Amino acid sequence: MRIYQRTISTWVQFSGIGLHTGMPSFARILPAAPDTGIMFRRTDNGAEIQASVENVVETAYATVLASGGARISTVEHFLAALYGMEIDNAVVEVDGPELPILDGSARQVAEAIDFVGTVESPVRRRFLWVSTNEKLQRNGSMVALAPSENFEVLVTVDFPGTLIGKQWLKFTLTPENFLKEIAPARTFVLREQIDALWKAGLAKGGSLENAIVVEGDKVLNADGLRFQNEFARHKLLDFIGDLALVSRPVRGFFLAVRPGHTVNRCLTEHLSGLAAPRSREPAVIAEEPVAISITA
Ligand SMILES: [Zn+2]
Incomplete structure (x- = not known):
């Protein structure tokens, strides 16, 4: 069991289309400091939305987060990849309202994290x-x-x-x-x-x-x-x-x-x-x- 918080060693990027918008979407995962958690950032309007249950506004066909009037949709597979790969802290940038669906799985994101590796901090994880x-x-x-x-x-x-x-x-x-x-x-x-x-x-x-x-x-x-x-x-x-x-x-x-x-x-x-x-x-x-x- 990993005791200390980890982030990604360097940024990784993904481009594709949004499942629901059908629009092109570009996303990057960047390293973040201990206790950041997972933070989504929209590069088109500067909004930052913490990946937290308090910010969930829809779950019917995709998980949608919102904060301060800005929304970000279809976060669940990126979140699964980060959680599954035990990344405690990261910033996920996206240039519009929806993350790219990629191939419908979390494979590309998990493989990218595995490829670039992780950095451990001296701060303990809060189980x-x-x-x-x-x-x-x-x-x-x-x-x-x-x-x-x-x-x-x-x-x-x-x-x-x-x-x-x-x-x-x-x-x-x-x-x-x-x-x-x-x-x-x-x-x-x-x-x-x-x-x-x-x-x-x-x-x-x-x-x-x-x-x-x-x-x-x-x-x-x-x-x-x-x-x-x-x-x-x-x-x-x-x-x-x-x-x-x-x-x-x-x-x-x-x-x-x-x-x-x-x-x-x-x-x-x-x-x-x-x-x-x-x-x-x-x-x-x-x-x-x-x-x-x-x-x-
Ligand atoms: Zn799914």
């Missing part, structure tokens, strides 16, 4: 330890949490009647595991959802270059899948990206059943000690401990 057994439920999703020495997640997905079906994956976070097992997993969409997204003015930049498209029992991407359970792996990637908004390294075990950004946000708010101020209904937190027994 957040899960100390109780609890359960949160929202919209058919459930996350149970329990103490652990590691950051461990068991994720399940269930898309009946499609190629995805039921999948699961258990993962213990280390940068090496993240780079190999989680970062390459791409986002996915069901073919029948695409028209509704376009009608809502979303996913204008979406294509087979940056998402897996599933139609019934087929994958429409010519190259197929990167992993047989790539869908569960991407849900785990999103889970890590959303948990990153706790802004501290978390140690705990999480059982995430059909997770989505909404339940992940409830969890992040809960862990951050917030009372879900923007939610209409509070998260349901079980009073009795949840027994979790896993045989892998």
